Amino acid sequence: xxxxxxxxxxRHAKSSWDDASLPDxxxxxxxxxxxxxxxLEQYLQVNDPDIDLVLxxxxxxxxxxxxxxxxxxxxxxxxxxxxxxxxxxxxxxxDVLHQVDDRYASVLxxxxxxxxxxxxxxxxxxxxxxALARLDNGFPTGALATLSVDVxxxxxxxxxxxxxxxxxxxxxxxx
Numbered sequence: 001x002x003x004x005x006x007x008x009x010x011r012h013a014k015s016s017w018d019d020a021s022l023p024d025x026x027x028x029x030x031x032x033x034x035x036x037x038x039x040l041e042q043y044l045q046v047n048d049p050d051i052d053l054v055l056x057x058x059x060x061x062x063x064x065x066x067x068x069x070x071x072x073x074x075x076x077x078x079x080x081x082x083x084x085x086x087x088x089x090x091x092x093x094x095d096v097l098h099q100v101d102d103r104y105a106s107v108l109x110x111x112x113x114x115x116x117x118x119x120x121x122x123x124x125x126x127x128x129x130x131a132l133a134r135l136d137n138g139f140p141t142g143a144l145a146t147l148s149v150d151v152x153x154x155x156x157x158x159x160x161x162x163x164x165x166x167x168x169x170x171x172x173x174x175x
Contacts, residue, residue: 005149006106008048011116013037013142015061029064036142036169037068043172044072048146053078053104057085062110085111090118100153113139120145127163134166142169
């Protein structure tokens with residue numbers, strides 16, 4: 001049996017639609033998205049600071065999300081901008097994760113819906129009740145799911161994960 005691994009799924013924060021002439025891949029974060037990443041950075045600093053590998057879509061809004069949260073993590077991480085994560089299905093994302101070297105115990109994947117939500121729904125077999133209830137209500141922009149996995153990355157498959165935590169920016173902004 002492989003050692004315990006952690007997969008953190010982060011959907012990019014809210015993006016702007018202000019400039020209709022921009023191609024989808026070039027849309028930046030909206031002011032609400034920038035506020036959300038500041039909250040997510042603080043959350044990660046307390047809850048998930050030890051990420052070994054970051055796999056991020058090449059879209060501008062995912063790169064800006066990464067820029068906004070990265071200071072919440074310890075500095076010893078490998079960051080890769082992966083074109084295949086942009087517009088990826090759950091199966092595409094699973095294929096990306098299957099390529100991860102087993103020396104990485106903790107991976108942060110920053111991507112888009114519907115692929116991120118479908119991946120989380122497919123991987124999670126059980127978990128903490130409150131987190132599962134939140135996940136059942138969707139995977140909005142800025143949502144972050146932390147999953148534990150007991151298999152090698154190459155063996156990751158449907159139902160192989162436990163949902164440990166699930167937060168949305170609105171959960172973090174409550175007093």
